[in-house]
Amino acid sequence: MILINEHYNKLTASYLFADIAKRVQKFQDENPDKSIIKLGIGDVTLPLPAACVQAMHRALDEMAEPGSFRGYGPEQGYDFLREKIARHDFQERGAEIAPDEIFISDGAKCDTGNIQEIFSTDTRVAVPDPVYPVYVDTNVMAGRTGEMQDGRYQGLIYLECTPENSFIPDLPREQADLIYLCYPNNPTGAGISKQELQKWVDYARDNKALILFDAAYEAFIRDEAMPRSIFEIPGAREVAIEFRSFSKTAGFTGTRCAYTVVPRDCRAYDSQGRKTMVHPLWNRRHNTKFNGVAYPVQRAAEAVYSPEGQAQVKNNIDYYLSNAGIILKAMQDLGYKCTGGKNSPYIWIQSGSDSWSLFDALLNKAGVVCTPGTGFGPCGQGFIRISAFNTQENVQEAMHRISKTLS
Ligand SMILES: *Cc1c(COP(=O)(O)O)cnc(C)c1O
Numbered sequence: 001m002i003l004i005n006e007h008y009n010k011l012t013a014s015y016l017f018a019d020i021a022k023r024v025q026k027f028q029d030e031n032p033d034k035s036i037i038k039l040g041i042g043d044v045t046l047p048l049p050a051a052c053v054q055a056m057h058r059a060l061d062e063m064a065e066p067g068s069f070r071g072y073g074p075e076q077g078y079d080f081l082r083e084k085i086a087r088h089d090f091q092e093r094g095a096e097i098a099p100d101e102i103f104i105s106d107g108a109k110c111d112t113g114n115i116q117e118i119f120s121t122d123t124r125v126a127v128p129d130p131v132y133p134v135y136v137d138t139n140v141m142a143g144r145t146g147e148m149q150d151g152r153y154q155g156l157i158y159l160e161c162t163p164e165n166s167f168i169p170d171l172p173r174e175q176a177d178l179i180y181l182c183y184p185n186n187p188t189g190a191g192i193s194k195q196e197l198q199k200w201v202d203y204a205r206d207n208k209a210l211i212l213f214d215a216a217y218e219a220f221i222r223d224e225a226m227p228r229s230i231f232e233i234p235g236a237r238e239v240a241i242e243f244r245s246f247s248k249t250a251g252f253t254g255t256r257c258a259y260t261v262v263p264r265d266c267r268a269y270d271s272q273g274r275k276t277m278v279h280p281l282w283n284r285r286h287n288t289k290f291n292g293v294a295y296p297v298q299r300a301a302e303a304v305y306s307p308e309g310q311a312q313v314k315n316n317i318d319y320y321l322s323n324a325g326i327i328l329k330a331m332q333d334l335g336y337k338c339t340g341g342k343n344s345p346y347i348w349i350q351s352g353s354d355s356w357s358l359f360d361a362l363l364n365k366a367g368v369v370c371t372p373g374t375g376f377g378p379c380g381q382g383f384i385r386i387s388a389f390n391t392q393e394n395v396q397e398a399m400h401r402i403s404k405t406l407s
Contacts, residue, residue, distance in 0.1 A: 007143045010153070014133070016375035020359075027363050036363075037398040039327070039386045040371040042186065044251045046319065048300070049312035052250060055303035059296035073292045076283070077104025077259070081298045084305040085259060089244070095231035101263050101279070103286055104293050104301075108216050108245035108258040112180075113138040114289075115212060115241065115260070118281040119178060119268065126157035126176035128169055130187055130376030130383075132214065135180040151378040160379050161188060163350065167339055168196050171203050179204065181230075182214035184221060187376045187385040188348040189340015194227045201230070204239035210268060210278070211240040219249040219317050221343045229261075237263040241278070248345070250304045250313050257293050257301040320345045323388035323395040330399035331386070334406055345388040348373070358384050366401035 024036060062068035076082070082099035090097035105111050113134050116123075121143055127135050129152075136153065139145060146154030157176050159169030167190035172179075181200060183192040204211050213230040221228050230240045242261040246252035266278040293301075303309045321342075328341030337350040351358035355372035362368045362384075371387070373380030388395065 005141070005143075007141055007145075010140050010145065010147055011137055012148050014375065016372065020369065020371070023360070023363060024369055027367070031367070034367045036367050036369060037390070037394050037401075038369045039388075039390055039395070039398055040369045041387055041389055043253050043389060044248060044316075044320075045389050045391065046251055046316045048251050048255065049304070049309055049316065051303040051306050051309035051312055052252075052255075052300040055306075056296045056300040059299035063295065070295045073295055073298070075287045075290055075292050076100075077102065077293060078295070078298050081302045082259075084302055085244075088305050090229060090231060090261075093228060093232060095229050096237070097229075097231055097261055097263065101261055103260045103262065103282065104298060105258050105260060105286075105290065106256040106293050108214065108243045108247070108260075109134055111243050111258060111260045112212065112214055114285070115282070116142055116144070116178070118278065118285055119210075120271075124155075124157060124175060124177045126159055126172055126179045128161050128180065128182065128185075129158040129378060130161060130373060130380040131180070132182060132186050133376070135212075158377075158379075161185070161190070162379060163337065163339075166190065167348070168192055171199065175207060175209075177207075177209050178212065179209055180212045180214070182216070184217040184340070184344040185346075186217065187346055187371070187373065187380065188383075189342075189344035189346035189385075190348070191221070191223065191226050191343045193225070194233060197227055197230060197233050198235075201233045201236045201239060205235055208269060209239065210266070211236075213240055213242045215242055216245045216248055217344055218244060219313065220321060220345055222321065223343050226343060231261070231263070237265050238267055241266060241282075246301050246304060249317075250301070250309075251316065252297075252301070255297055255300065257297050319392065320388045323390065323392055326392075326395050326399055327386050327388060330403050334403065341388075347386045347388070349384050349386060351382055351384050353382065355381060355384055361406065362402060365405035366398065368398045368402060 082102045085102050086097050086099040125139050145156050157172050161167040167188040218228045230236045245258035262279045262282045264279050267275050268278050270276050324341040327347050331338050339348040341347040355374045359372045371385040373383030
């Protein structure tokens with residue numbers, strides 16, 4: 001008899017997006033001539049930078065010729081891309097990362113979801129609340145949790161992110177072995193300082209723990225003092241793995257390219273307490289289960305690091321950041337307490353009572369769709385997330401309508 005993995009039964013269906021869709025549909029049915037502006041999405045809207053498109057075209061032409069055709073590439077990614085990443089994203093910022101410590105992949109979602117399988121099922125996992133759901137659900141699937149109770153899985157350590165701690169959780173009081181952190185944060189838009197990140201690195205070193213650092217929104221950082229990588233923090237190489245993506249950086253959400261950084265000296269332990277290196281484990285997993293990112297896509301990602309690519313990417317991010325600034329100012333002028341909107345495309349807004357009341361007010365009075373904070377965990381109650389991923393015209397119109405009807 002073929003048995004299923006019953007841990008999957010513990011996963012709770014998220015009714016959030018179905019619920020949002022239902023409310024939006026109802027509003028549209030009742031107001032057929034009102035246009036709806038969607039500021040709930042976590043997906044980019046600007047097209048690919050021209051430098052990336054040109055590089056992909058050139059790579060496709062190479063694939064069309066017998067002399068330059070390429071079949072399977074290295075699972076870890078081509079050297080041309082790994083070298084550029086190591087130099088531009090790390091070495092130039094004082095973080096000692098070598099090209100062979102970089103694993104190219106087709107997404108940070110897959111990487112942050114897959115990484116847990118190289119660690120023991122007994123691992124005590126700490127996740128932020130509110131949280132990017134991938135970290136939680138993949139550990140549920142692997143059997144590291146009990147059942148869901150009051151919005152939380154038994155056996156997980158929840159790191160509460162609240163206005164009181166500026167959305168940077170306090171160190172856990174119990175032993176956490178594997179700690180997920182994401183800065184600039186989705187959904188709160190909060191950033192972390194070097195000093196605060198140092199505390200987590202020190203915790204991991206003192207407690208034989210490991211940090212999984214999701215830096216998918218690193219390109220939105222404009223504050224020069226803010227760390228772009230956890231590897232800018234002394235001591236992090238032994239205790240951290242970092243995830244990056246071209247998705248939000250260069251509009252690759254539909255093109256797919258990301259990377260994971262596993263330093264050679266990053267360590268974990270076996271059941272006898274012996275120190276074991278993580279790099280060969282991840283390398284083995286990657287070689288066995290992944291066959292590399294498409295060559296034209298890696299060439300497109302490489303073009304992000306060309307002078308034209310850098311300028312185009314900066315332009316696109318500046319565009320989203322100016323949207324974020326418009327949203328932040330409008331909501332603050334209405335008296336709402338907000339986080340994010342700087343160094344982040346997300347604005348996390350304190351709604352006062354529950355998330356749905358402000359969601360409904362924005363929808364029914366202004367025809368604007370946001371995301372209720374409850375979709376990201378219990379600590380999201382009383383918050384909504386507004387995203388800067390839309391056209392400037394739509395963002396201006398949305399904030400104009402909100403300011404007029406909610407003031
Ligand atoms: C968008 C996002 C990613 C990127 O995922 P990809 O699979 O690379 O598109 C990773 N982490 C967070 C928190 C995100 O919001």
